Amino acid sequence: xxxxxxxxxxxxxxxxxxxxxxxxxxxxxxxxxxxxxxxxxxxxxxxxxxxxxxxxxxxxxxxxxxxxxxxxxxxxxxxxxxxxxxxxxxxxxxxxxxxxxxxxxxxxxxxxxxxxxxxxxxxxxxxxxxxxxxxxxxxxxxxxxxxxxxxxxxxxxxxxxxxxxxxxxxxxxxxxxxxxxxxxxxxxxxxxxxxxxxxxxxxxxxxxxxxxxxxxxxxxxxxxxxxxxxxxxxxxxxxxxxxxxxxxxxxxxxxxxxxxxxxxxxxxxxxxxxxxxxxxxxxxxxxxxxxxxxxxxxxxxxxxxxxxxxxxxxxxxxxxxxxxxxxxxxxxxxxxxxxxxxxxxxxxxxxxxxxxxxxxxxxxxxxxxxxxxxxxxxx
Amino acid sequence: xxxxxxxxxxxxxxxxxxxxxxxxxxxxxxxxxxxxxxxxxxxxxxxxxxxxxxxxxxxxxxxxxxxxxxxxxxxxxxxxxxxxxxxxxxxxxxxxxxxxxxxxxxxxxxxxxxxxxxxxxxxxxxxxxxxxxxxx
Numbered sequence: 259x260x261x262x263x264x265x266x267x268x269x270x271x272x273x274x275x276x277x278x279x280x281x282x283x284x285x286x287x288x289x290x291x292x293x294x295x296x297x298x299x300x301x302x303x304x305x306x307x308x309x310x311x312x313x314x315x316x317x318x319x320x321x322x323x324x325x326x327x328x329x330x331x332x333x334x335x336x337x338x339x340x341x342x343x344x345x346x347x348x349x350x351x352x353x354x355x356x357x358x359x360x361x362x363x364x365x366x367x368x369x370x371x372x373x374x375x376x377x378x379x380x381x382x383x384x385x386x387x388x389x390x391x392x393x394x395x396x397x398x399x400x401x402x403x404x405x406x407x408x409x410x411x412x413x414x415x416x417x418x419x420x421x422x423x424x425x426x427x428x429x430x431x432x433x434x435x436x437x438x439x440x441x442x443x444x445x446x447x448x449x450x451x452x453x454x455x456x457x458x459x460x461x462x463x464x465x466x467x468x469x470x471x472x473x474x475x476x477x478x479x480x481x482x483x484x485x486x487x488x489x490x491x492x493x494x495x496x497x498x499x500x501x502x503x504x505x506x507x508x509x510x511x512x513x514x515x516x517x518x519x520x521x522x523x524x525x526x527x528x529x530x531x532x533x534x535x536x537x538x539x540x541x542x543x544x545x546x547x548x549x550x551x552x553x554x555x556x557x558x559x560x561x562x563x564x565x566x567x568x569x570x571x572x573x574x575x576x577x578x579x580x581x582x583x584x585x586x587x588x589x590x591x592x593x594x595x596x597x598x599x600x601x602x603x604x605x606x607x608x609x610x611x612x613x614x615x616x617x618x619x620x621x622x623x624x625x626x627x628x629x630x631x632x633x634x635x636x637x
Numbered sequence: 638x639x640x641x642x643x644x645x646x647x648x649x650x651x652x653x654x655x656x657x658x659x660x661x662x663x664x665x666x667x668x669x670x671x672x673x674x675x676x677x678x679x680x681x682x683x684x685x686x687x688x689x690x691x692x693x694x695x696x697x698x699x700x701x702x703x704x705x706x707x708x709x710x711x712x713x714x715x716x717x718x719x720x721x722x723x724x725x726x727x728x729x730x731x732x733x734x735x736x737x738x739x740x741x742x743x744x745x746x747x748x749x750x751x752x753x754x755x756x757x758x759x760x761x762x763x764x765x766x767x768x769x770x771x772x773x
Contacts (some may be wrong), residue, residue, distance in 0.1 A: 282734070284729050319730060319739035352732055361735075367731070375731040382723045382730075387771075404732075415684065454696045545719065602719035605701050636726045 285318045285637050288380045292630040301616050301624035302390050312336035313386065314393035314629065315378055317347070328576040335378055347378070347399055360406045361592040368400050369419045369447040372458050372505040372518055380634035384514065384549050384600050386610050389536040391555035392520050397499070400425040400443055415451040423460075432470060436515060439467040445501070456507040461500070466524050468494040473528060477583075479577045491526050491562045492581060494583060499524040512542040514549070528581070530557035530588045547600040555592040559585040660709045661762035663747070663769040665754045668692070672757075673773045678714050680757060682724065683734040688755065697746060698737045705743070709759045734771040 271380045271401055290313030292304040300445040300519035303312040310530035324330065333348035350364030367374050373388045377398055386394070402423015409416055417536070424441045445462030474491055505518040519535040540549030563578050563585075598612035618624035638663055654668045664670070669690035679685035680696050681727045699763070700708040712718055712719045728734030743760035751768035765771055 282735060286726065286730060297746050317730075319732075321732060321735070323735070329732070333730065333732075349734060363730075375733075376727045378731045382726045545717075602717075605718065606722065608719065611707065636722065636730075 260339070281320050281322045283318065283320050285316070286379050286381060286635065287314075287316045288386070289314050289442045289633040290379075290386055290429060290630055292628060295302050295378055295627035295629060298623075299628075299629045301614070304628055304630075313632070314338040317378060319348070320562040328352070328457070330355075331439075348622055358407055358409050360633040361404075362404045362406070362565045365399060365401050366404060366421075367398055368423075368443065368445070368462070369460060370395060370398070370462065370501060371460075371503055371520070372507065373517070374489075375397060379636065380610070380632065381606075381608060381636045384538070384547055385596070385598060386546075386612055386630050386632045388550055388636075389538075389551055391553045392518050392534045392536050394484070394524070394532075394534070394555075394557070396429045396431060396438070397427055397440065399427065413452055414633065415571060417449045418545075419447045419449075421445055425533065431468070432472070434470060434565075435637045436469055438469075439465075440499075441465045441467075442498075447503075454510040456505075456509075458503070458505040463501075464499050466494060466499040466527075467495045467496055468527075468529075470494070473584075476581055477575070480581075483574055483577060484569070485566070485574075488563060490568070490583075492528055494524065494527045494529065497524050501505075513540070514540040514547075527560075528559070528585055528588070530559040530590075532557050545602040549598050549600070549603075551594075551596040551598075553594050553596075555590065556595075557588055557590045559588050561585050589620060592624075593617050593619070603636075606637060607633060609633055655771075659714065659762050660705055660759050661765050661771045662709075662713070662756050662757065662759045662773045663750055663765060664772055665750055666768070666770045667754050668757075668770065674713060674773070675739060677757070680727070681714055683728050683735070683737075692755040695756045696737050697749060697756060699746060699759070700739050700741055700745070705759065705761045713759075739749075761770045 261566040277552045284565060288312065289563045291308060291310050293308045293633065294301055294306050296305055296507060297306045297515045315335055317333060319331065319333040321329060323330040329352045331348055331350055332346065335347045336344040337343045346365055348366055350362045350366050355361060369375060369379065371393055372534050373383055376382045384415055385512065388613065399426055400419060400423040403418060404421040407418045421443065423443050425438050425443065428435055428437050441464065443462065447458065447460030447635065449458045454469060473494065477492040480492055501521050503518060508515040515538065517535065517537040522532040534554065536551055536553030538551040540547050561582060563581050566578055567574050594614055594616040596614040597610055598610060601609045602631040605610055612630045614628040616626045616628065668688065670690045676685065680694050697772065708716060710718065712714055714721060724732065725736060729736060740749065745766040746758040746760050747764065747766065747769055751759050
């Protein structure tokens with residue numbers, strides 16, 4: 259009898275399962291075509307051959323509500339730039355502790371920037387992609403924990419997003435594929451919205467290891483020559499790093515104005531301190547949004563070998579020359595203007611067209627003009 | 638008097654237009670929560686998940702090709718069709734929100750709300766019957 263009872267309740271549980279474990283599918287896609295305006299130009303992965311792959315992407319998301327505040331979300335994105343190799347962008351369990359507090363565990367986006375959370379969802383913002391000069395951290399996803407607290411103070415909506423985790427996803431930099439280790443990634447982003455104004459600030463710290471073989475070879479050379487400090491500076495190993503973002507957004511009737519400033523610093527490393535910002539202004543005419551963006555990206559290197567004179571030894575001269583060559587090559591003073599439009603021609607799709615004029619004050623050979631057109635959709 | 642007769646319907650028309658045109662926001666008759674326009678807006682933007690009486694909210698939409706949905710979104714949420722879609726894609730693709738349930742027509746919305754105590758929706762005001770309560 260007892261057995262029968264257990265059996266029946268088990269059956270009941272099983273029968274009720276399908277309705278609870280209902281899975282919702284959503285997706286989004288961008289098909290982007292781009293070309294530079296002159297044969298010698300290249301920018302953001304484009305050259306003067308019309309390309310349809312570099313900026314294109316498809317993503318599919320599955321989510322399920324498990325009940326009692328527990329949910330699971332998985333998002334897989336496949337990008338042309340990665341040869342369409344699918345990647346898990348999000349894969350987490352969420353727990354809604356209260357209406358205001360949500361805890362996420364697993365793989366998720368780090369809220370570095372204003373548009374981080376939905377970085378690939380072009381449908382959700384004006385541009386084809388947010389300005390590359392600012393949105394240029396080598397990674398955007400991490401594995402770990404986060405807590406999102408959403409509340410309101412009178413008429414002000416506030417949201418706080420705290421994270422802790424690590425990322426070891428392979429990246430491509432300086433022509434090498436490396437496995438970085440960005441550990442103890444800790445940070446907080448806060449967003450305040452009052453009526454037509456949104457203000458945002460975020461700050462993150464981490465211990466960064468980027469094992470570039472060329473830099474490691476240089477570091478070993480300095481070490482053998484007895485310059486331990488210089489060797490440590492040349493190596494990017496567990497270097498404390500900080501990232502700051504400040505942003506604002508104005509949505510006033512048909513007017514939209516957005517600005518973001520970021521600062522990235524990796525202490526005791528040969529990588530430059532990066533200061534970047536952009537300001538965008540747009541106007542919505544019925545179903546067409548016209549926008550213009552101006553941005554600046556300044557990278558300044560600390561020339562930590564400047565105290566070492568030439569002439570000590572040919573090997574040291576070589577090390578100094580090579581190291582400083584690398585440090586100076588990292589310095590940039592870039593400026594860009596993007597003019598574009600977004601045309602909402604369909605309920606779930608938009609057409610976007612953009613022209614970017616890019617200039618590098620340190621090296622005018624890098625100046626470029628880029629035209630991009632995109633179809634973006636959510637489904 | 639003649640003047641008054643002429644202006645009264647005009648005024649009434651203007652007044653109701655400044656509220657929600659011909660859209661009626663409806664809840665289950667058992668729901669006695671106070672709902673301001675801003676409360677309704679927060680519910681349909683996924684910002685607010687409970688009624689003032691503490692019950693959790695089930696908000697429902699008409700299909701996206703509905704003219705009633707268009708005017709509801711314009712007047713109550715203050716957003717165009719594509720702005721609302723863009724807003725919700727942010728919530729959906731960050732796992733912060735689930736799309737609201739959608740119904741094909743006013744009748745289906747009314748039937749759902751009449752049978753679901755914590756539901757809220759909107760329909761063309763001419764379609765409202767006694768099985769639901771209008772809150773605006």
